[in-house]
Amino acid sequence: LLTRPRLDPDALEELEEILITADLGMPTTRQLLDTIPPSISEPEELLHFLRDQVTDILSAPEQSIPEGHPHVALILGVNGVGKTTTIGKLAFRGIRQGKRVLLAAADTFRAAAIEQLQIWGQRAGAEVVAHQEGGDPAAVVFDALQASLAREMDLLLIDTAGRLHTKKNLMEELKKIGRVVSRNIPGAPHETLLILDATTGLNAAVQVREFHQLMGITGLIVTKLDGTAKGGSLIGIVGELQIPVRYVGFGEGIEDLAPFSPPAFAAALFS
Amino acid sequence: RLSDRLQAIFKKLRGHGKLTEEQITTALREIRLALLEADVHYGVVKDFLDRVRERAVGREVLQSLTPGQQVVKVVFEELTLLLGGEESTLAFAGHPPSVVMLVGLQGSGKTTTAAKLAALLTRQGRRPLLVAADTRRPAAAEQLRVLGAKIGVEVVTDPRSSALALCHKAVEYAQTRGLEPILVDTGGRLHIDDELMAELRAVKEAVHPVETLLVLDAMTGQDALSVATGFHSTLDLSGFILTKLEGDARGGAAISVRAVTGRPIKFIGLGERLEALEPFHPERMASRILG
Numbered sequence A: 001l002l003t004r005p006r007l008d009p010d011a012l013e014e015l016e017e018i019l020i021t022a023d024l025g026m027p028t029t030r031q032l033l034d035t036i037p038p039s040i041s042e043p044e045e046l047l048h049f050l051r052d053q054v055t056d057i058l059s060a061p062e063q064s065i066p067e068g069h070p071h072v073a074l075i076l077g078v079n080g081v082g083k084t085t086t087i088g089k090l091a092f093r094g095i096r097q098g099k100r101v102l103l104a105a106a107d108t109f110r111a112a113a114i115e116q117l118q119i120w121g122q123r124a125g126a127e128v129v130a131h132q133e134g135g136d137p138a139a140v141v142f143d144a145l146q147a148s149l150a151r152e153m154d155l156l157l158i159d160t161a162g163r164l165h166t167k168k169n170l171m172e173e174l175k176k177i178g179r180v181v182s183r184n185i186p187g188a189p190h191e192t193l194l195i196l197d198a199t200t201g202l203n204a205a206v207q208v209r210e211f212h213q214l215m216g217i218t219g220l221i222v223t224k225l226d227g228t229a230k231g232g233s234l235i236g237i238v239g240e241l242q243i244p245v246r247y248v249g250f251g252e253g254i255e256d257l258a259p260f261s262p263p264a265f266a267a268a269l270f271s
Numbered sequence B: 001r002l003s004d005r006l007q008a009i010f011k012k013l014r015g016h017g018k019l020t021e022e023q024i025t026t027a028l029r030e031i032r033l034a035l036l037e038a039d040v041h042y043g044v045v046k047d048f049l050d051r052v053r054e055r056a057v058g059r060e061v062l063q064s065l066t067p068g069q070q071v072v073k074v075v076f077e078e079l080t081l082l083l084g085g086e087e088s089t090l091a092f093a094g095h096p097p098s099v100v101m102l103v104g105l106q107g108s109g110k111t112t113t114a115a116k117l118a119a120l121l122t123r124q125g126r127r128p129l130l131v132a133a134d135t136r137r138p139a140a141a142e143q144l145r146v147l148g149a150k151i152g153v154e155v156v157t158d159p160r161s162s163a164l165a166l167c168h169k170a171v172e173y174a175q176t177r178g179l180e181p182i183l184v185d186t187g188g189r190l191h192i193d194d195e196l197m198a199e200l201r202a203v204k205e206a207v208h209p210v211e212t213l214l215v216l217d218a219m220t221g222q223d224a225l226s227v228a229t230g231f232h233s234t235l236d237l238s239g240f241i242l243t244k245l246e247g248d249a250r251g252g253a254a255i256s257v258r259a260v261t262g263r264p265i266k267f268i269g270l271g272e273r274l275e276a277l278e279p280f281h282p283e284r285m286a287s288r289i290l291g
Ligand SMILES: Nc1nc2c(ncn2[C@@H]2O[C@H](COP(=O)(O)OP(=O)(O)OP(=O)(O)O)[C@@H](O)[C@H]2O)c(=O)[nH]1
Pocket: A077, A078, A079, A080, A081, A082, A083, A084, A085, A086, A107, A110, A113, A160, A161, A162, A163, A223, A224, A225, A226, A227, A249, A250, A251, A252, A256, B106, B107, B137, B188, B190
C-alpha cells in the first residue's frame, strides 16, 4: 500500500485509519502519506510533519474579500447544514463590530424558516426583511437589497432554502437569486458562502464542486465541529479548489462561531 | 464502477484456473476502496472484507467461469444480508397509545420525518398525534405545527413545558382522544452531550416508546459509527430512518450503523415533501453503495 520501508507498516496503517475516519478520503490520505520524507521515522515527528502539511494546504487559498457598502453575503448549502443559525452568528459578529446588519429571509419554502430567522435577528440585534411563506425568494432579495441601500446598511446577509445540488430547478432558482443581487448592487454579492456540515462525508466535495460551478463560491463555513466529526473532507476540497474556509461553527449558541484557524483545525484532526 | 474494475482484475484468468492469492488481494483492495469511497466506516469495511474473503476463496468463485462477476455477486449478497432481514414497519404496543420517539443529530430531518410518518399513518387509517418536544430550536414548535396543519394531524406544543412534561401531557391527551400512535419529535443533539442525552433517556423511561428511531442524514460520513454507538448505548435504539437519500451521497453510513447496532433501517426519506417517505429496501441500498 505505501512505499516507505523505513516507516513501521503498523504506524502507517494507524495513520491511514486516523485520516480515513476523519473523512479525508483515500486519495487525499494517500497524497498526504506520500509526502512523508524518508528521513522521518519517529511517530512524534510524523504527526508534527502531517499537521504542518495540513496547515499549509488549508492556508494556501487567497484570503482577500472584496469590500462593499453594503457588503452583501449570500448563504447557501444543502438541507440542514446550519445556514440560518450561522447567519444569526454572523449577524451578531457584525453588530458587535458596530455594523448595521440586515437579514433577508429568502427561504420562503420550508415551514417556519422565516420565523426561525426572525428570532435570530432579534437575538443578534439585526432587522429582517421577509415576505410570506410560499412567496418568491427573488422578490424578498430584491426588497432586502433596496432596503439595505436606502437604510445605509453595512452588512446584508441573505438566507436561502436548503437544496440538494442534484435538484436542477432549485439550483436554477439559486442562480436567479444571484442575478437579482448582482443586477441591483454592483459588485454584489461580495461573498457567496457555502455552509458545510462537519458530519458530512465525501459528498461534501461534490457539494462544493457543484455549488462552485453554478455560483462561484468565495468561501466556506464548516459547522457542527463541536461534535465528534473532524470535517477532514475539507483538506481535499481546499487543495483542489483553492476556496478559503472563513469560519467554523462549534455550537448552537449565537457566539459559537470563530474565524477559521488552519493550525487549530490540523491539531484537532490528530487529537 | 466496481464491477468493471473487478472484471479487469480477473479477466487474465482463463477457464477453470485457480485464482491467485494476488488476484484475490487485489480484488479485496478494490472493494475496500469502493466502500470507503461510499463513506462506509473504516473498521466496518475491515470486518466486511474478512467475510467476503472467506467466500472469495470458496468453490463458488474458484469454479466460476466469470470469477470477477462472481465476486461482485458475493459482495452484493453480503451487503444485502448485512443491511436487510427485517420488516420496514412500525411496532405497536399491546395497549395504546404507542409512542414513537425520533432522535438524532442537529439538522438530520427529524421534524420533517415526524410529519412524514404522521402522513403515512394517516393514509393507513390511523389517527396519530405529533409532539413538538424540541424546546430549544427557534421556531421548532411552529415548524411542526405548520406541517401538522398541512396533513390534519394535531400537534402538542407548549413553549413553557419541558420535553418530559410535554410527553406526559401528550400521552394523556392521546388517551382521552383515542389517538395513536404518538410521534415525538425531539430536538437535535450531540451523542456526546451528556445532559441532553440524559434528557432523552428520561423521556424514554417515562413513556416507554415502542420505537426509538435514529434519524440519520444519508450524507453522514465516518462519524455515523460514533453517533449510532452513542445514541444506541444511551437509548437502546429500535431502528433507523435514513434521510435525504434522493441526493447523490452514496449512503455508506447505512452499513456502519446497521453493523454496529444490529438494528434495522426502517424507512428512507426521499425529499422535502411529506409524501417522500418509503420503506427501506436492502438490495437497492446495497447496489447504491457499490456505485
Ligand atoms: N451542534 C451544532 N449544531 C448546529 C451548529 N450550527 C447549526 N446547528 C444546528 O443545526 C440545526 C440546523 O440548523 P439550521 O440553521 O436550521 O440549518 P439550515 O441549513 O438553515 O437548514 P435548512 O434551512 O432547513 O436547510 C439546528 O438545530 C441548529 O441549531 C453547530 O455549529 N453546532
